[in-house]
Amino acid sequence: MIRHYCGLMGIYDHEDAAKLTYFGLYAQQHRGQESAGIVTIDDKGLHEHRKLGLVHDVFSESDFIRLTGKTAIGHVRYSTTGISSTPNVPPFIAHYHGHNIVIAHNGNLVNTDQLRSELEERGSLFTSDNDTEVFLHLLIRELRKYSLNEAVKAVCSKVRGAYSLLILMDKTMIALRDPLGIRPLALGRIDGKPVFASETCAFDLLEAEYERTLEPGEMYIVDEHGEHSEFLSANLPAPRQCIFELVYFARPDSYVFNEQVYVCRKQMGWQLAHESPADVDFVLPFPDSGVYSAVGFAQCSELPYEHAMIRNHYVGRSFIQPSQNMRNFSARVKINPVKPMINGKKICIVDDSIVRGTTMITRVKKLRELGAKEVHIRISCPPIKYPCHYGIDFADERELIAAKHSISEITKILDVDSLHYLSVDGLLRSVMHSENYCLACFTGDYPVPCKGCIR
Ligand code: SF4
Numbered sequence: 001m002i003r004h005y006c007g008l009m010g011i012y013d014h015e016d017a018a019k020l021t022y023f024g025l026y027a028q029q030h031r032g033q034e035s036a037g038i039v040t041i042d043d044k045g046l047h048e049h050r051k052l053g054l055v056h057d058v059f060s061e062s063d064f065i066r067l068t069g070k071t072a073i074g075h076v077r078y079s080t081t082g083i084s085s086t087p088n089v090p091p092f093i094a095h096y097h098g099h100n101i102v103i104a105h106n107g108n109l110v111n112t113d114q115l116r117s118e119l120e121e122r123g124s125l126f127t128s129d130n131d132t133e134v135f136l137h138l139l140i141r142e143l144r145k146y147s148l149n150e151a152v153k154a155v156c157s158k159v160r161g162a163y164s165l166l167i168l169m170d171k172t173m174i175a176l177r178d179p180l181g182i183r184p185l186a187l188g189r190i191d192g193k194p195v196f197a198s199e200t201c202a203f204d205l206l207e208a209e210y211e212r213t214l215e216p217g218e219m220y221i222v223d224e225h226g227e228h229s230e231f232l233s234a235n236l237p238a239p240r241q242c243i244f245e246l247v248y249f250a251r252p253d254s255y256v257f258n259e260q261v262y263v264c265r266k267q268m269g270w271q272l273a274h275e276s277p278a279d280v281d282f283v284l285p286f287p288d289s290g291v292y293s294a295v296g297f298a299q300c301s302e303l304p305y306e307h308a309m310i311r312n313h314y315v316g317r318s319f320i321q322p323s324q325n326m327r328n329f330s331a332r333v334k335i336n337p338v339k340p341m342i343n344g345k346k347i348c349i350v351d352d353s354i355v356r357g358t359t360m361i362t363r364v365k366k367l368r369e370l371g372a373k374e375v376h377i378r379i380s381c382p383p384i385k386y387p388c389h390y391g392i393d394f395a396d397e398r399e400l401i402a403a404k405h406s407i408s409e410i411t412k413i414l415d416v417d418s419l420h421y422l423s424v425d426g427l428l429r430s431v432m433h434s435e436n437y438c439l440a441c442f443t444g445d446y447p448v449p450c451k452g453c454i455r
Contacts (some may be wrong), residue, residue: 007197009070009198022055040067040072124137134159135155153232171224175187207374264431266296298350378421388441390448
């Protein structure tokens with residue numbers, strides 16, 4: 001399973017701020033399942049509830065009695081940097097010279113080791129090993145010299161990597177995207193009040209209106225005087241938004257980077273069918289992530305589309321481990337084939353990606369055991385050959401099957417009759433703004449240099 005770092009939610013000056021933030025996080029649970037937190041602010045100061053767990057486990061009705069205030073920031077997180085313990089649960093909070101500061105971050109900074117040691121040498125004390133805390137310490141230092149807006153800009157000139165941020169200081173909220181716009185952040189409106197979320201599916205649940213996505217490098221500032229926009233610099237680079245949000249991560253009912261995710265995924269399947277048709281009895285999606293590209297593939301190929309793999313939607317993150325002789329249990333417990341559909345059939349599996357290949361090996365083996373005559377695989381993105389350093393938990397390069405093997409080798413490893421991936425060109429033809437995307441996990445062309453990117 002590929003995991004994402006985070007989902008953000010913020011609302012300004014609304015009577016029901018904490019509850020709306022809760023539902024916004026609930027809609028974005030797919031972006032982080034390890035912890036959830038909400039911080040609100042009123043005249044008495046900050047109120048927080050942050051814990052490890054899923055949104056509906058972390059919050060109970062009584063928590064909202066304490067979460068008073070009309071402005072709130074919320075965060076769901078999956079931790080890949082930093083240990084999974086309560087001090088690491090965002091949003092992060094600081095108190096500085098009578099000011100209350102809150103930060104929620106989606107992304108990954110690539111130069112935090114160096115910045116952290118510089119800060120430690122100058123006396124900063126850290127309570128976690130999270131990169132957001134580095135941002136917070138830098139911000140406090142810059143606030144000695146600048147206003148909040150200028151201090152944020154000064155910090156952004158020092159940090160490198162992917163960051164969409166929600167920052168709250170007293171009565172000012174700032175929503176911003178890094179200069180390349182690697183991670184998403186959208187602006188909506190509910191009852192006339194501004195609301196921010198990583199994905200617009202959060203707005204739909206709140207019945208908020210989606211206004212627009214923030215631009216790469218844009219700071220959207222809301223305070224007692226109103227709302228306005230500034231940019232981190234006058235000379236911003238060309239955007240490099242994460243195309244994998246559209247391939248896999250974002251919910252298909254969301255708009256991300258001004259693209260409708262369902263439409264993009266279906267188009268990826270359509271392009272794939274053009275590039276690599278399959279002579280089969282039916283198209284089989286691997287639920288849930290492969291479903292939308294499989295629809296496009298089947299429609300373009302004029303082939304039947306069968307849900308012959310059924311997902312168990314009630315599998316938790318962990319379960320009592322089965323005895324040793326129940327091999328591949330974790331793969332089987334999540335998804336199970338409809339046996340009579342498989343025997344004697346030529347099948348084309350469509351899925352969004354292959355990372356390590358282990359799950360695919362198990363599933364193909366099962367289809368063979370059930371008598372599939374031919375098994376073909378079509379993948380709706382190019383081979384993932386390089387790790388991501390900007391907030392997606394791809395495996396170590398040594399574990400990526402496409403980093404170590406050619407497509408013909410992978411075909412043999414998976415024991416399939418054919419295997420084709422969508423080309424980079426085909427992927428870019430599936431989106432509207434093709435010039436604006438990061439493709440580094442497919443091409444190795446990293447938009448922000450970092451230690452791990454050097455080949
Ligand atoms: S390397 Fe891949 S997953 Fe990471 S930001 Fe770029 S496109 Fe997204």
